[in-house]
Amino acid sequence: MINKLVKKIQETGAPIVVGLDPKLDFIPKSVQKEAFDEYGVTLEGAAEAIFRFNKAIVDATYDLIPAVKPQIAMYEQYGIPGLIAYEKTVSYCQEKDLVVIGDIKRGDIGSTSLSYAAAHLGSVKVGDKTFAPFHEDFCTVNPYLGSDGVNPFIDVCKKEKKGIFVLVKTSNPSSGEFQDRLIDGRPLYEWVGEKVNEWGADVMGDSYSSVGAVVGATYPEMGKVLRKIMPKSFILVPGYGAQGGQGKDLVHFFNEDGLGAIVNSSRGIIAAYKQDKYAEYGEDNFAEASRAAVIDMKEDISTALEAAK
Amino acid sequence: MINKLVKKIQETGAPIVVGLDPKLDFIPKSVQKEAFDEYGVTLEGAAEAIFRFNKAIVDATYDLIPAVKPQIAMYEQYGIPGLIAYEKTVSYCQEKDLVVIGDIKRGDIGSTSLSYAAAHLGSVKVGDKTFAPFHEDFCTVNPYLGSDGVNPFIDVCKKEKKGIFVLVKTSNPSSGEFQDRLIDGRPLYEWVGEKVNEWGADVMGDSYSSVGAVVGATYPEMGKVLRKIMPKSFILVPGYGAQGGQGKDLVHFFNEDGLGAIVNSSRGIIAAYKQDKYAEYGEDNFAEASRAAVIDMKEDISTALEAAK
Numbered sequence: 001m002i003n004k005l006v007k008k009i010q011e012t013g014a015p016i017v018v019g020l021d022p023k024l025d026f027i028p029k030s031v032q033k034e035a036f037d038e039y040g041v042t043l044e045g046a047a048e049a050i051f052r053f054n055k056a057i058v059d060a061t062y063d064l065i066p067a068v069k070p071q072i073a074m075y076e077q078y079g080i081p082g083l084i085a086y087e088k089t090v091s092y093c094q095e096k097d098l099v100v101i102g103d104i105k106r107g108d109i110g111s112t113s114l115s116y117a118a119a120h121l122g123s124v125k126v127g128d129k130t131f132a133p134f135h136e137d138f139c140t141v142n143p144y145l146g147s148d149g150v151n152p153f154i155d156v157c158k159k160e161k162k163g164i165f166v167l168v169k170t171s172n173p174s175s176g177e178f179q180d181r182l183i184d185g186r187p188l189y190e191w192v193g194e195k196v197n198e199w200g201a202d203v204m205g206d207s208y209s210s211v212g213a214v215v216g217a218t219y220p221e222m223g224k225v226l227r228k229i230m231p232k233s234f235i236l237v238p239g240y241g242a243q244g245g246q247g248k249d250l251v252h253f254f255n256e257d258g259l260g261a262i263v264n265s266s267r268g269i270i271a272a273y274k275q276d277k278y279a280e281y282g283e284d285n286f287a288e289a290s291r292a293a294v295i296d297m298k299e300d301i302s303t304a305l306e307a308a309k
Numbered sequence: 310m311i312n313k314l315v316k317k318i319q320e321t322g323a324p325i326v327v328g329l330d331p332k333l334d335f336i337p338k339s340v341q342k343e344a345f346d347e348y349g350v351t352l353e354g355a356a357e358a359i360f361r362f363n364k365a366i367v368d369a370t371y372d373l374i375p376a377v378k379p380q381i382a383m384y385e386q387y388g389i390p391g392l393i394a395y396e397k398t399v400s401y402c403q404e405k406d407l408v409v410i411g412d413i414k415r416g417d418i419g420s421t422s423l424s425y426a427a428a429h430l431g432s433v434k435v436g437d438k439t440f441a442p443f444h445e446d447f448c449t450v451n452p453y454l455g456s457d458g459v460n461p462f463i464d465v466c467k468k469e470k471k472g473i474f475v476l477v478k479t480s481n482p483s484s485g486e487f488q489d490r491l492i493d494g495r496p497l498y499e500w501v502g503e504k505v506n507e508w509g510a511d512v513m514g515d516s517y518s519s520v521g522a523v524v525g526a527t528y529p530e531m532g533k534v535l536r537k538i539m540p541k542s543f544i545l546v547p548g549y550g551a552q553g554g555q556g557k558d559l560v561h562f563f564n565e566d567g568l569g570a571i572v573n574s575s576r577g578i579i580a581a582y583k584q585d586k587y588a589e590y591g592e593d594n595f596a597e598a599s600r601a602a603v604i605d606m607k608e609d610i611s612t613a614l615e616a617a618k
Binding site: 074084105128177 | 330333345350351352354355380382383385386387388389391392393396414415416417418419421422424425427428433435436437438440442443451452453454455456457458476479480481482483484485486487488490491492493497500501504547
């Protein structure tokens with residue numbers, strides 16, 4: 001799957017992942033109304049509104065981008081109907097040949113991580129039948145429990161040719177509270193980065209490993225160091241746009257081959273129509289506004305990467 | 310809810326939480342067959358078998374115990390039907406007046422943690438209606454992202470009178486990989502423990518805080534130190550029984566008031582009938598075997614606590 005991700009980034013020229021993190025606030029009233037009229041002002045109605053919103057954005061952008069990243073919390077908060085919409089979103093994006101990164105940030109003791117890995121990347125047996133419940137292509141994993149919490153995911157990656165992104169340095173303001181603390185003179189996130197490099201060595205694709213890392217765009221200097229520590233790991237970079245990261249902050253996350261990073265934008269793309277810059281599209285053309293925002297983001301990153309050459 | 314947990318521990322004299330982590334392997338063939346006959350050899354069939362198994366164990370033990378801890382991964386691996394069984398299990402246990410600790414180990418950047426907190430402890434608005442999707446009483450939280458990943462859970466705890474257990478020192482063999490690394494001379498888990506103490510100060514119940522901690526029974530010496538660092542936090546102690554922890558290892562997790570810890574056993578209780586010790590019950594009386602295992606566990610802990618006095 002890492003090979004597919006690399007190939008799609010090369011084909012589209014866009015190291016971009018669209019974060020499908022729909023809040024009801026982002027969804028135009030007309031889309032909400034249609035869903036509520038059909039399914040009631042219920043969790044089912046909310047979930048249907050979310051799926052329709054996602055579908056419109058995917059239809060308007062799938063030819064420009066290699067991947068999407070649905071954040072499962074945004075679906076989980078709408079309970080079972082929300083999680084049905086999550087799985088439908090994964091399926092629909094895969095039909096459009098997009099790589100789907102499930103942003104699930106799971107991680108537990110070994111036997112439990114095995115169940116999460118089965119749920120999201122692998123499959124589960126019931127009698128003599130096999131089911132793949134959420135079937136994402138990649139998922140994000142929390143490393144706090146150490147190797148035996150991560151290895152079950154890697155085992156499933158090997159078997160199913162899938163991938164993971166391990167949280168290394170997250171984009172949020174207080175990520176430094178633990179992640180930046182110095183251990184033998186180096187911050188914790190560097191030690192986690194060393195482990196990511198080690199975990200990834202055993203699951204190499206053609207040029208990159210199936211074990212990637214999450215490093216926030218909001219910490220570009222740290223990205224520079226981590227890029228060197230994990231030369232074969234793709235870096236999933238959240239925090240661009242709404243969280244404050246800009247194109248020029250991103251250059252250090254990439255390798256000299258112009259690859260090695262994929263930058264996420266959620267609100268900046270899916271709620272683009274709410275920005276002054278794209279207001280001309282109007283609420284009804286929210287998906288077109290998202291398309292314009294993807295094009296602008298691609299341009300911003302290309303310009304920054306060119307300038308850094 | 311922390312007050313209710315304390316009260317129920319006092320009433321039952323059992324600082325025990327039963328981990329409802331059903332694997333299909335644990336479920337007697339007769340229970341599986343009934344569910345499969347009715348729902349097919351499908352995810353729905355598996356989920357129904359899990360729920361019936363849970364229900365029988367809860368019916369046989371609820372008068373002896375204060376709380377249960379369903380591990381959501383075990384349900385999530387059976388997809389949507391599995392998560393329906395999870396919610397049904399939560400509801401059924403609450404009907405039996407048990408405190409339900411959702412072992413979900415979620416944690417993300419602030420806005421996303423807010424959605425997880427709504428999903429599991431709080432509620433979500435759709436139009437003018439409010440829904441509480443999974444409505445656990447407590448849930449477990451991963452601290453790797455720092456305060457702004459944890460605070461949204463605490464805010465919901467305040468509002469809804471619920472609680473959390475933050476992962477501090479986990480029970481698995483490689484938990485030390487990052488958690489034990491020394492920062493200014495003290496292991497990371499102690500720094501996380503300090504934060505738990507700080508986070509908890511603002512959400513005190515009568516004698517304990519709504520912010521507890523997870524510390525594995527497999528690391529009793531560390532438990533001793535952490536007990537002192539977080540005097541007002543309840544410690545949820547996994548790793549008893551199948552993972553190797555014993556009654557005598559547990560004494561340091563308790564305070565002098567005989568409270569302050571609640572010990573989890575999953576396999577050791579729910580699959581008791583598979584142990585030589587309880588084999589006489591036979592597969593069909595699995596729930597009675599679970600009841601016997603709860604009584605023995607209560608005795609083991611009481612004896613150890615008495616001996617330590």
